[in-house]
Amino acid sequence: MSTFVQRVASAANLNEHSVNPNSHWVNLKGSWTTNIVLVIVFRLVFGVIPWSTPELCWTLTNLSYCLFQYIMFHGIIGTPFEVNQGAYDNLTLWEQMDNGEQYTPTKKFLTVVPIVVFLLSTHYTYYDVPTFIINFTAVLIVLIAKLPAFHRVRFFGINMGQNEYN
Amino acid sequence: MASVAASIPIATPFALPSSSVPEDDGQRGLFRTAWDFSFRMVLRYIKNSYKDDPFRTFLEVCLIAFIIWYMTKQKYNIGNNEIQLSEKEIDELVDEWKPEPLVPELTEFERETLDKAVLLDGPNGIKVRLATGNGKPILNFASYNFLGFIDNPDFGAHAIETLRKYGVGSCGPPGFYGTLDVHMELEKQLAAFVGHSSAILYSQAFTTVLSVIPCFSKRGDIIVADEAVSFPIQQAISLARSKVYWYKHNDMADLERVLKDVNMQLADRRGKNALPRKFIVTEGLFQNTGNISPLKDLVELKHRYKFRIILDESLSFGVLGKRGAGLTDHFNVSPHEVDLLLGALSYAIGSSGGFCCADKDLVEHQRLSGLGYCFSASMPGILAVAASDAIQALEANPDNYLLSMRENTALLQTLLKRIPGLQVECSSESPLMHVRLTPETLVRMKRSGGAWTKTDIDRVLTELVEEAQKDGVLLTRAMYVDEHERLLPNSSIRICVSCAHTRKDIEKCAHAVKSAVNRVTSKKR
Secondary structure (H helix, E strand, C coil): CHHHHHHHHCCCCCHHCCCCCCHHHCCCHHHHHHHHHHHHHHHHHHHCCCCHHHHHHHHHHHHHHHHHHCCCCCHCCCCCCCCCCCCCCCHHHHHHHHHHHCCCHHHHHHHHHHHHHHHHEEEEEHCCHHHHHHHHHHHHHHHHHHHHCCCCCCCCCCCCCCCCCC | HHHHHHHHCCCCCCCCCCHHCCHHHHHHHHHHHHHEEEEEEEHHHHHHHHCCCHHHHHHHHHHHHHHHHHHCCCCEECCCCCCCCCHHHHHHHHHCCHHHHCCCCCCCHHHHHHHHHCCCCCCCCEEEEECCCCCCCEEECCCCCCCCCCCHHHHHHCCCHHHHHCCCCCCCHHHHHHHHHHHHCCCCHHHHCCCCCCEECCCCCCHHCCCCCCCCCCCCCEEEEEECCCCHHHHHHHHHHEEEEEEEECCCHHHHHHHHHHHHHHHHHHHHHHCEEEEEEECCCCCCCCCCCCCCHHHHHHHHHCCCEEEEEECCCCCCCCCCCCHHHHCCCHHHCCEEEECCCEEECCCCCCEEECHHHHHHHHHHHHHHHCCCCCCHHHHHHHHHHHHHHHHHHHHHHHHHHHHHHHHHHHHHHHHCCCEEEECCCCCEEEECCCCHHHHHHHHCCCCCCHHHHHHHHHHHHHHHCCCHHHHHECCHHHHHHCCCCCCCEECCCCCCCCHHHHHHHHHHHHHHHHHHHHCCC
C-alpha cells in the first residue's frame, strides 16, 4: 500500500514526465565509459611530456579531469532546448540530471571517479605540500558542488541566473 | 596515530606459537601463513602509502569513508516532502473523501441566467428570430458583427463551392498535412492587408493569443500589461510564467513609470541574464471597456525603454482605420513598429480563427513552437475562404462598410448619452459600447438602507435586456467567468453596432434602451 501512495505522489511531479534532452545522455553507458577513457587519455598524454615527473603528470591529470567535470556539470547553466517554459534555465547540468533526484547511479559514479583518480594519484606519487593542496582543493570543489545539501545552492553569486527580483 | 602505526611489529601480536596446537598442525600452518602473508601485505601497503604524513592519510581515509557513505545512500528526490501514511490513515482518508460533483451546483442567479439564455431560430445576422419569441424578427445588437459579414450571401455561396472541393475539416495540424493552398493564400493576403512582412494563421481566435505570448515570453522574461486586457490575454500571460507588471488602463504616465522601474531593476543585473525579453502587452480595441490604445505613445515608449509590443487587435481588426486594417491604420503608424500584431477573424470578419503578423523570423519561429499552431488542426478550408472573401470585400471598398458603421456608431452614442440615468463608457470611435446605469440611478433605485451587490446589478441589467427584447431589440449583458478575471469589470450591457444597421434600426435601439431604462429604474428594490 505504501508503494502505491508513493507512486501517486511522485506522479504529481511534473518534471518526471518531460524528458530533458540536455541531461538524459549522461545516464548512457557510453558517457560513463567516456569518463574513464578520458582519465586514461589524460594520464597517457601527460605521461609522454618530456622531463615530466609522476607528480606533474598525475597533478595535470587530476586537475584536467576536475576542470572537465566542473565545466560540464557545474559551470554552465540552462539548456539549449525549450523545456517547460524555461524550467531548467537556472540549473546546472548536475541539477538537471535525473530531474534533480539524488544518489542515482550516474551521480554516484560521477562522484566516485574524481575521488578515485585523486587516491590513485596520491598512491603513485610523493606530493609535496603545495601540490597536495592544489590537487585536494580541486577534488574538494567538484565534490562540494555535487553534495545534495548544495542542490540549487550558489556560492559567491556564481551561476545565479535570473533570480526573482523585486 | 603516527606512533601507533610505526610501533606495530609486523604480524607479531597475532602470530600464535605453533606448538600450542599440535594436532592438525599442517592445516593450521597453511591458514596461518596465508593470513600472515595478506596481513603483511596490507600493512606494507599502508606503510607505503602512508608517506610519513598522518594528516594526509587522515584526509585519504576521510575520502574513502565519503565514498562508502555516498554509495550506500538511497535515491531520493529533493523537495519531495511526501507524508508517509499508515494503511489505517489511508483507509480513513478514502472513507472521508466526498467527490465534488462534475458539474457544480448552480447558484440561484446562475440558474436564472441559464434559463434566460437566448436561443436563435435560424441563422445569426442583423435580424434574427428567437426560438422563444413570437416569430417576429428582432434587431441584433449583441453579436460582434461590425461589418455585417456574418450573413453575407455571397461569402456563403463561395464557401459552399469550397466545401465541395476541400470537404469539411482539414484533418491535421498545419505542419502535418493540414495546410491547404487557401491557408497560405490567406496568410499572404493578411500580411499584405495589414502591411506587415509576414503572417501566420491559427485555427481559433482564443488560442492565437494563448499561443503567441507564451511562445516568445518565457520564464524570467518581463511582461508589462494593461490592467483591462481581455480574458484570453490574461490567460496567456499566466501561461507564459514571465514576470508580470500591470499598468493602469490606458494610462501612459503609469506605463512609463512601470517601464522605468523595470529598467532600473534590470540595470543592477550582470551577465547573460541582464537582458531578458521585455514586452508591452495591450489590446487595440478593449473588449472589456471599448477603449482604444494610444498606439503612438506606446510606440514612443517602446523605443525609449527598449521594449517590444504585443498588440491584440482581435476586435480592432476590420473596424478601426481608414482601410479597416486596425489600430496601426487608425493612427497611421507603420505596422512594423508593432513587433507582434495579433488579430482575430472571428469578430468583424465573420469567419473563424486568428492570425499573427510579425517579421518573417518571428513568424517562422511560431511555426515550430507556437503550441496552438503545432498541436491544433488547421482551420477548415471554407472558413479560410470566407475570411479571405471578407477581407477582399473590405479591401476593395472600405468606405462601403466603415463609413456607415462609423455613422451608426456616432449616432447611437449620441442617442444613448442623452438617456438620463445611463452612462456610456467607450471611445467615440468604438462600435463596441458598454452601457451602465449611473451610480446615482442605482442609489435612487434602492430602498433606503440597502446596498447593491454585483448580482443585484446583474439582475437589473438582465431585466433591462429583457425589456429591450420586448421592443424588438436584442442586447446582451457582458458576461465574464467572474472568479477567473483578474479585475472584474463593472456590470454592463454590451452593444455592438454594425454597418448593416440602418438609421432607423439605430433609432429603434436607442428608443428601446430608453424605455427599458425608464421601466426598470422606476421600480424600487
